[in-house]
Amino acid sequence: MSGVLAGPHPNPLPPAGEGVIPGSVSLPLPSGERAGVRAAALVEATDLAKTFDVSAPWLNRVLERKPRQLLHAVDGVSFSIEQGQTLALVGESGCGKSTVARLLVGLYEPTRGSFHFDGQDAHAAFRGAQAQPLRRRIQMIFQDPYASLNPRWKVADIVGEPLQEHGLLSGRGELRDRVGELLQSVGLSPLDMAKYPHQFSGGQRQRISIARALATHPEFLVCDEPTSALDVSVQAQVLNIMKDLQRQRGLTYLFISHNLAVVRHVSDRVGVMYLGRLVEVADKRQLFAHPRHPYTRMLLDAIPKIHDTGRARTPVQGEVPNPLDPPTGCAFNPRCPHANGRCRVERPALLEIGGMRVACHAVEEGRI
Numbered sequence: 467m468s469g470v471l472a473g474p475h476p477n478p479l480p481p482a483g484e485g486v487i488p489g490s491v492s493l494p495l496p497s498g499e500r501a502g503v504r505a506a507a508l509v510e511a512t513d514l515a516k517t518f519d520v521s522a523p524w525l526n527r528v529l530e531r532k533p534r535q536l537l538h539a540v541d542g543v544s545f546s547i548e549q550g551q552t553l554a555l556v557g558e559s560g561c562g563k564s565t566v567a568r569l570l571v572g573l574y575e576p577t578r579g580s581f582h583f584d585g586q587d588a589h590a591a592f593r594g595a596q597a598q599p600l601r602r603r604i605q606m607i608f609q610d611p612y613a614s615l616n617p618r619w620k621v622a623d624i625v626g627e628p629l630q631e632h633g634l635l636s637g638r639g640e641l642r643d644r645v646g647e648l649l650q651s652v653g654l655s656p657l658d659m660a661k662y663p664h665q666f667s668g669g670q671r672q673r674i675s676i677a678r679a680l681a682t683h684p685e686f687l688v689c690d691e692p693t694s695a696l697d698v699s700v701q702a703q704v705l706n707i708m709k710d711l712q713r714q715r716g717l718t719y720l721f722i723s724h725n726l727a728v729v730r731h732v733s734d735r736v737g738v739m740y741l742g743r744l745v746e747v748a749d750k751r752q753l754f755a756h757p758r759h760p761y762t763r764m765l766l767d768a769i770p771k772i773h774d775t776g777r778a779r780t781p782v783q784g785e786v787p788n789p790l791d792p793p794t795g796c797a798f799n800p801r802c803p804h805a806n807g808r809c810r811v812e813r814p815a816l817l818e819i820g821g822m823r824v825a826c827h828a829v830e831e832g833r834i
């Protein structure tokens with residue numbers, strides 16, 4: 467797990483700032499926004515939590531006197547994303563990133579907290595008559611394009627299915643036109659619609675997934691490690707397509723990755739997760755230049771410096787604790803070089819400190 471972020475990594479990506487989505491993109495005002503008045507963000511997650519019951523079956527528990535076991539995969543996560551912006555979520559495997567993604571697209575009901583999309587309570591909508599219109603506006607791109615594309619379907623059917631499901635077509639001819647346009651928008655040929663997924667490379671398959679996700683004209687894309695299964699050489703191409711599409715369509719992204727080099731390339735803001743919680747949220751440039759939380763610093767120390775020999779400086783130390791038996795106080799304390807007595811008993815809150823949000827006693831006390 468710790469090795470995920472450590473070790474040499476031939477970074478094909480340009481340094482921060484190059485090719486970054488400019489903040490000055492001209493976009494339509496989010497609904498409800500009046501001149502000079504800052505509207506609520508398009509995406510607003512508040513104290514979002516998801517607990518899984520991973521207890522043994524009832525009879526085993528009784529016979530073996532085992533207690534009920536709850537796993538707090540996501541434990542009170544709050545963030546917002548303005549329209550047209552990208553928030554990246556980063557953290558080691560198992561810290562709850564995919565669970566956040568699944569909560570946002572309605573695959574999971576939250577145990578606690580809420581998610582508002584464009585001012586609307588999304589989970590109330592997912593349960594009711596508004597579910598389909600909302601699903602049209604929020605789409606997800608998964609990590610593994612091999613698993614997420616039906617191998618027995620032609621690309622025309624894969625990309626066209628959401629158009630039919632949401633009743634966005636009037637005839638077969640229109641389907642071909644729309645699928646052709648969508649394929650072109652991700653750098654593929656309209657002729658590719660007659661092929662099957664196995665006839666494409668990994669990068670091309672992920673482009674097909676993106677075309678499919680775009681079919682319903684979504685406003686918000688939840689991207690769960692969309693390039694992690696791809697060769698390093700094609701990652702940058704897919705990321706650049708995603709950024710171009712964002713500029714052209716004013717898309718809003720939640721971009722999940724365990725790879726900080728990728729996050730540096732695509733994000734406007736970054737949220738660092740540790741064991742189901744956000745420990746630091748900051749503007750991308752600020753986070754990479756002046757990380758505050760010891761965990762963020764550890765992750766950054768593990769990636770090679772841009773333009774260096776490709777050798778990692780300091781591998782990520784230690785292992786993520788067992789989420790079924792998390793440490794008391796700050797969950798990071800067993801791995802933290804700055805931990806003290808307070809850290810072992812009191813869980814730090816995510817506080818606004820110096821323009822960023824950080825959950826760390828040492829930062830709050832000015833020790834680091």
Ligand SMILES: Nc1ncnc2c1ncn2[C@@H]1O[C@H](COP(=O)(O)OP(=O)(O)O)[C@@H](O)[C@H]1O
Pocket residue numbers: 518520537538539557558559560561562563564565566789
């Ligand atoms: N459906 C599930 N049932 C039980 N535990 C789960 C389920 N999904 C995820 N988990 C657990 O929740 C934690 C967070 O998982 P996940 O969100 O997949 O993390 P990440 O995407 O950051 O690797 C992990 O400990 C994982 O084992």
Ligand code: SF4
Pocket residue numbers: 759760761796797798799800802803804805806809814825826827828829
């Ligand atoms: S609260 Fe304490 S243990 Fe946690 S990150 Fe800060 S210094 Fe380290």
Ligand SMILES: [Mg+2]
Pocket residue numbers: 563564565
């Ligand atoms: Mg995941």
